[in-house]
Amino acid sequence: MPNPKPQPSFVLVRPQMGENIGAAARAMWNFGLDRMRIVAPRDGWPNPAAVALASGAGRLLDExxxxxDVVGATGDxxxxxxxxxxxxxxTKPVVSPERAMQMAAxxxxxxxxxxxxxGPERAGLENEDIARANVLISVPVNPDFPSLNLAQCVLLVGYEWRRQTETVASEIDAPGKSGWAQGIEVxxxxxxxxxxxxxxxxxxxxTKADSMKVNLRNLWSRLPLTQADVQMLHGILRQMVRWKERDR
Structure with missing residues (x-):
């Protein structure tokens, strides 16, 4: 079933290789997008090469x-x-992928x-295609090598869509199965x-013992220790003491 959430349609204009269509479908599905429209594919449609590259996103190709032409793909x-x-x-407004997907959302x-x-892999969109768009999305690429693979461009825009429509954690600090150590354990x-x-x-x-002990306590408090970490550090010290006693 299609994703019920509102989302843009990604229109591949005159794509040349089935493999790139499949890779684009996979990139879309990575970010929860499933509305693909294909304009005049060079090698016809359906294309077995596209299915092979789509991996688990074959449903996008089926639908x-x-x-x-572009008029037919964007008329609604x-x-x-x-x-x-x-x-x-x-002359058209030009926005970044981030701003474009903010607007789309x-x-x-x-x-x-x-x-x-x-646009197609070889040269991108023609002026005739662009004339039918309201806004251009400009990707800040290396000006000496501006060409992006079709699937790469789809992936980049899809990523920005995900960022604007889902809560994306900028950092994940998870303690694992054991959980964080409590203060008394540390x-x-x-x-x-x-x-x-x-x-x-x-x-x-x-004369330096007290300050050394304070520094050691400060070290423990700085470490984000899990319960498993604490148990392991206890075990290391016990084993070292046993080894030393056996050596006597």
């Missing part, structure tokens, strides 16, 4: 709309973006239909090490 849309890495003679949430045009670990280090004569000279 993809085949269109004769209220707003159209066109991706391009080249400067154009046509706002428009689709209001019930508007949005399309994003992606305190007992600190006491264990302090006692054994004291027996070993580590806190020397005596």
């Amino acid at each position: 993809a709309q085949l269109c004769e 849309c209220h707003f159209v973006f066109a991706t391009t890495a080249r400067s154009r003679d046509l 706002e428009k689709t949430a209001r019930g508007e239909k949005v399309a994003v045009l992606f 305190e007992k670990l600190a006491q264990h090490y302090e006692a054994r280090l004291d027996e070993a004569g580590f806190f020397f000279p005596a």
Whole structure:
């Protein structure tokens, strides 16, 4: 079943290779997009090479709309973006992929239909295609090598769509199955090490012992220890003490 959430349609304009269509479908599905439209594919449609590259995203290809031209692919849309890495003679607003997908999210949430045009692999979209778009999406690529693979461009825009429509954690700090150590567990670990280090004569000279112990406690408090970490550190110290006692 299609994804019920509002989303733009990704329109592949005159794609040349079935493999790139399949890779584009896979890139779309990576980010929860499943509305693909294909305009005049060079090698015909359906294309077995596309299915092979789509991997688990074959459903997108099964449901993809085949269109004769850009007019047919975007006729039901209220707003159209066109991706391009080249400067154009046509005067149009130019936005980044991030801003484009912010706009797309706002428009689709209001019930508007949005399309994003992606050009063929060899030279990208023609001016005739771009003339039918409302806004251009310019990818900030290396000006000395601006060409993007079709699937790469789809992936990039799809990623920005995901960022604008889902909660994306900028950092994940997970403790694993054991969970974070509690304060009392870290305190007992600190006491264990302090006692054994004291027996070993580590806190020397005596005039610096107190500050050394404070620094050691500070070290433990800085470490994001899990319960498994604490158990392992206890075990390491016990084993070292046993080994030392056997050596006597």
